[in-house]
Amino acid sequence: MTKKTPTIQDVARHANVSTATVSRALSVPEKVSEATRARVSEAVRVTGYTLNQAGRSLRQRTARTILVALPDIRNSFFSTILDAIEREAASRDYGVLVLNLYFGHETVRRLENFLLSNRADGLLLLDGSLDTHTLRTLSAQAGDIPIVIACEDIRQSGFHTVVTDxxxxxxxxxxxxxxxxxxxxxxxxxxxxxxxxxxxxxxxxxxxxxxxxxxxxxxxxxxxxxxxxxxxxxxxxxxxxxxxxxxxxxxxxxxxxxxxxxxxxxxxxxxxxxxxxxxxxxxxxxxxxxxxxxxQPREALGRMAAETLIDTIEEPDALPTPLRIVLRSELVVRESTARIAQPEPVSVPVRGIATS
CATH class of the missing domain: 3.40.50.2300 (Response regulator)
Structure with a gap:
């Protein structure tokens, strides 16, 4: 039977630390204690884990790949957005990886493992369920990986954002x-x-x-x-x-x-x-x-979000303050609405009025 290739998770379990700590110990060792570095080093030796070229590319921002994380890939709403992201990325010689986050409480763990274990230069997040603290932690754990928020807003996140109105x-x-x-x-x-x-x-x-x-x-x-x-x-x-x-x-x-x-x-x-x-x-x-x-201008949203992320990857200091782009939606009138010639007097249920 073929022996399983050791992963960063195996190293973390053997050293009794998080995968984020392993990542820091291997990429920025000065940010962890000497004792922790020794435990991680020993775990690497015992497990046989190899810090391969793909891992180096991630830290050095040379993979030329972006990660797109969305809440539910089954939703047809995202198809046009993903197509626009892929087209913009391809035009600039970047690949696209897609991560489906439709896993409830497992979302943060899966996203963390993906960022630390796979090859991406930046994250384009289409899911508004994550809080600002979590996003900043994920970015730091992955070596300050650039993040752009799109589609589902996360207000005051401190990251570049592209949404609709x-x-x-x-x-x-x-x-x-x-x-x-x-x-x-x-x-x-x-x-x-x-x-x-x-x-x-x-x-x-x-x-x-x-x-x-x-x-x-x-x-x-x-x-x-x-x-x-x-x-x-x-x-x-x-x-x-x-x-x-x-x-x-x-x-x-x-x-x-x-x-x-x-x-x-x-x-x-x-x-x-x-x-x-x-x-x-x-x-x-x-x-x-x-x-x-x-x-919704979904094509423009996907294209501009990808453009913003790649610009940030290539020139991290080009946009020193968080960029916020809000695109305008257009009313399209078809046959499911019709005019009432004589509006009826307002009649409401007796149980009350909603205030929020």
Whole structure:
């Protein structure tokens, strides 16, 4: 049987230290104690671990490869972004590695192991679930590896950031329904702890507040950025007494699931309800009815994020202060929204108004 090649994790276990400590002891030995250096050196000897050329390339920033970490590779939203990242990287002679972080509490451990054990010159992070302290620690452990945050915002992170205008775009989507005569407007939410979902809910509520319109909690339906949650929300919607005449969905996939579920209950769009989505995914113009939605500039987001990361890799001090780029989304009006000729008097459920 072929003997397994020893890894940095094997060294860490034998020396009873973290992989980050092993990495520091091998790359910047002056930053660890003499006793720790001795334990790591002995563990390297015993395990037979070899600090190969790939590892040296990582520390010397010569791999010409970037790591893209995203929350769920199954989500079709990321396809255009990844394509743009790869095209920009290839144009500058960089390769791209993709890491799927859809593993709950294992996210930080997997990302740490990947940065310390694999070959990348920088990290492009599309996941907003990590906190600033964790990111700074990961960067330091990997030899101050450059990090650019994109898509899902992490505010006050101190890293370069490229995002879209989720709050403003959600407000404009809701304004479109208000300008079409709707006064009873619901919201199909995204995941509860997702920063994008919270921002889009905030924009929705801001538009209603500006026009003095109600936002009952019953009209804000829980969702999860997928068709299944949208379909389930439709069943809750039809069971309501007083229903909204329009719904702003936090993304296109949940909007499509919602419309499909409504159709099964005999509720037809836009005859009985208007629906606006978010993202303008490839299927949005081809659904029946074609979906009104906010078009995110996903290609520009991916390209500019990759460009910013590679610029930082090649000239670390070129941008001394964190760069923050916010791209504007575009309202695309299709047939899933219609004007109400005579707005009905506002009728709301008796259980109260949402304030946040």
């Amino acid at each position: 989720n709050i403003d775009a959600a407000e404009r989507a809701t304004e479109h329904l208000i300008n079409s005569g709707h006064r009873q407007i619901g919201h199909l939410l995204g995941p509860e702890h997702n920063v994008i979902a919270r921002d889009r809910q905030a924009g929705f509520l801001r538009a209603l507040d500006k026009h003095g319109l109600p936002a009952p909690t019953e009209w804000q339906l829980r969702g999860n950025f997928d068709t299944e949650s949208g379909f389930a929300a439709a069943a809750r919607f039809v069971s309501m007494g007083a229903r909204p005449t329009a719904v702003f969905a936090a993304n296109d996939e949940s909007a499509i699931g919602f419309l499909s579920g409504l159709r099964q209950h005999g509720v037809i769009c836009p005859r009985d309800i208007s629906v606006v989505g978010f993202d303008d995914l490839g299927f949005a113009p081809h659904y029946v009815p074609p979906l009104t939605t906010m078009r």
